[in-house]
Amino acid sequence: MSAILEQLSAVVIEGDETKSPGLVQKALDEGFTAKEILDNALVVGMTEVGIRFKRGDMFVPEVLMSAEAMQTGLGILRPLLAASGAEMLGKIVMGTVKGDLHDIGKNLVGMLCEGSGFDVIDLGFNVAPEKFIEAVKQHKPNIIGMSALLTTTMRSMGHTIKALEEAGLRAGVKIMVGGAPVDREFADRVGADGYGSNAPAGADLAKQLMGAA
Amino acid sequence: MTQDLTTIISSATKTVEISRAMPTVIIGERINPTGRKAVLAALKEGNFDMVRQDAVNQVKAGAVVLDVNAGVPGVDEPALIQKMMGIVMEETDVPLCIDTADPAALEAALSVYSGKALINSVNGEERSLEAVLPLVKEHGAAVIGLCMDDDGIPETPEKRLQVAGKIIERAGKLGIGPEDIVIDPLALTMGADSSAGILAIESIKLIIAEFGVNITMGASNISFGMPDRKYINSTFIAMAILAGLTCPITNPMVAQVSIAIQAADLVMGRDDYGMAWIKAYRARQKALEAQS
Numbered sequence: 001m002s003a004i005l006e007q008l009s010a011v012v013i014e015g016d017e018t019k020s021p022g023l024v025q026k027a028l029d030e031g032f033t034a035k036e037i038l039d040n041a042l043v044v045g046m047t048e049v050g051i052r053f054k055r056g057d058m059f060v061p062e063v064l065m066s067a068e069a070m071q072t073g074l075g076i077l078r079p080l081l082a083a084s085g086a087e088m089l090g091k092i093v094m095g096t097v098k099g100d101l102h103d104i105g106k107n108l109v110g111m112l113c114e115g116s117g118f119d120v121i122d123l124g125f126n127v128a129p130e131k132f133i134e135a136v137k138q139h140k141p142n143i144i145g146m147s148a149l150l151t152t153t154m155r156s157m158g159h160t161i162k163a164l165e166e167a168g169l170r171a172g173v174k175i176m177v178g179g180a181p182v183d184r185e186f187a188d189r190v191g192a193d194g195y196g197s198n199a200p201a202g203a204d205l206a207k208q209l210m211g212a213a
Numbered sequence: 214m215t216q217d218l219t220t221i222i223s224s225a226t227k228t229v230e231i232s233r234a235m236p237t238v239i240i241g242e243r244i245n246p247t248g249r250k251a252v253l254a255a256l257k258e259g260n261f262d263m264v265r266q267d268a269v270n271q272v273k274a275g276a277v278v279l280d281v282n283a284g285v286p287g288v289d290e291p292a293l294i295q296k297m298m299g300i301v302m303e304e305t306d307v308p309l310c311i312d313t314a315d316p317a318a319l320e321a322a323l324s325v326y327s328g329k330a331l332i333n334s335v336n337g338e339e340r341s342l343e344a345v346l347p348l349v350k351e352h353g354a355a356v357i358g359l360c361m362d363d364d365g366i367p368e369t370p371e372k373r374l375q376v377a378g379k380i381i382e383r384a385g386k387l388g389i390g391p392e393d394i395v396i397d398p399l400a401l402t403m404g405a406d407s408s409a410g411i412l413a414i415e416s417i418k419l420i421i422a423e424f425g426v427n428i429t430m431g432a433s434n435i436s437f438g439m440p441d442r443k444y445i446n447s448t449f450i451a452m453a454i455l456a457g458l459t460c461p462i463t464n465p466m467v468a469q470v471s472i473a474i475q476a477a478d479l480v481m482g483r484d485d486y487g488m489a490w491i492k493a494y495r496a497r498q499k500a501l502e503a504q505s
Contacts, residue, residue: 060404060438099314101366104405104438126365151247151284152314180248186286 005041012045015065020073034080046115050200067111089117094145095127097156102149112203129163158190215425218392223328238460241276274465282312291321337362337376355393370416404438421457447473
């Protein structure tokens with residue numbers, strides 16, 4: 001890997017959002033394509049962040065800073081990626097389910113998915129089943145991600161999956177769920193395609209669901 | 214400055230007074246399956262051993278009130294909360310804090326409770342105000358008011374004050390006095406936003422200056438996503454007590470947190486001659502000796 005891409009992925013790991021746009025520009029000037037910079041620097045950096053977070057060597061605020069550094073770099077790449085028609089890994093619509101305002105876990109999964117090369121559309125928190133349906137119609141995602149922290153709100157995941165079935169949209173998407181009270185048994189029972197026990201596992205799961213890992 | 218109010222709650226045999234003139238009241242948070250998969254699994258199987266243990270151990274560790282939450286997905290919550298409360302009332306004599314988002318479960322819980330319960334909780338959402346406040350009035354209970362409404366959790370102390378005001382006003386219209394409202398200004402995590410701590414503290418100050426009400430807070434959330442959480446939690450809780458927190462919902466079995474609360478009470482001049490502090494020290498010494 002070239003020095004500039006290595007430097008850029010290190011800056012993502014350090015979470016220095018002031019340096020990443022400059023390095024992205026420099027990499028472009030050196031002749032790398034937007035897709036190469038995404039895959040071989042930003043994604044590499046965020047993947048390492050996911051690994052360290054899982055290991056307990058990095059903490060939530062640091063992950064947020066790394067995501068910020070990735071975002072500022074991605075901001076420059078986005079129009080170039082769109083113009084070149086580069087293939088993203090897939091598109092994910094995600095949100096914290098109805099009645100639940102806890103969005104940190106969902107945000108972390110979103111950042112790590114974005115850092116894995118997905119296009120992520122974040123619907124925020126307290127997202128009702130109708131909102132998920134609307135978003136599926138509008139964005140045509142490959143995957144829907146749902147999060148809940150409360151035992152009392154997690155049942156909305158089942159409601160949402162049912163609503164997707166009734167709308168005839170279930171077959172076209174994979175569904176992944178996660179959050180403190182959720183487990184594999186619950187995920188199976190409500191008819192999700194996968195369950196992630198933590199944020200990095202959620203991002204890995206998204207890759208698996210796309211057949212990319 | 215408004216006068217500080219006293220909130221009184223009770224079990225069949227015990228009365229607890231919450232006020233800024235008295236030692237901090239710890240509401241034990243452990244009887245709650247949220248985020249505790251072992252408890253969730255046990256409750257699903259109808260195994261209440263952990264409920265029993267959590268009740269006894271928390272009271273031993275200094276809880277004066279116990280929170281009871283029966284939010285188990287796919288289970289009849291009204292029946293479960295009655296069962297859990299029955300067990301807690303069998304094992305301990307402390308007043309209970311009935312923790313549910315389901316009005317049917319709340320009604321079921323209140324119907325089997327003898328004494329003046331603390332209800333957890335109402336918030337500024339229309340739906341919540343309409344469902345919960347009439348039950349508070351009917352059963353002569355006290356209630357925790359969360360500073361959030363139909364628009365979510367406000368981002369400034371001033372807006373949280375407004376939501377607190379709305380809850381107090383609506384309760385007042387039903388004849389529920391502000392002494393029976395305990396406000397939770399909401400502590401979000403500093404893991405996601407490092408200003409969450411000071412925002413919670415400033416909210417407490419504004420709310421008590423305006424209304425004089427008692428203040429509760431889930432004091433464990435503040436450190437989510439951070440390493441060495443117990444040090445953050447214990448420092449935050451002591452600072453929040455200075456600001457006006459009177460009845461935190463927390464885990465008294467975390468020694469750092471309960472010691473910080475005892476020390477804060479001493480600093481606040483609520484522990485005459487430091488007797489509670491010395492007594493707690495002796496209990497810790499005794500526990501250490503028993504171990505060695």
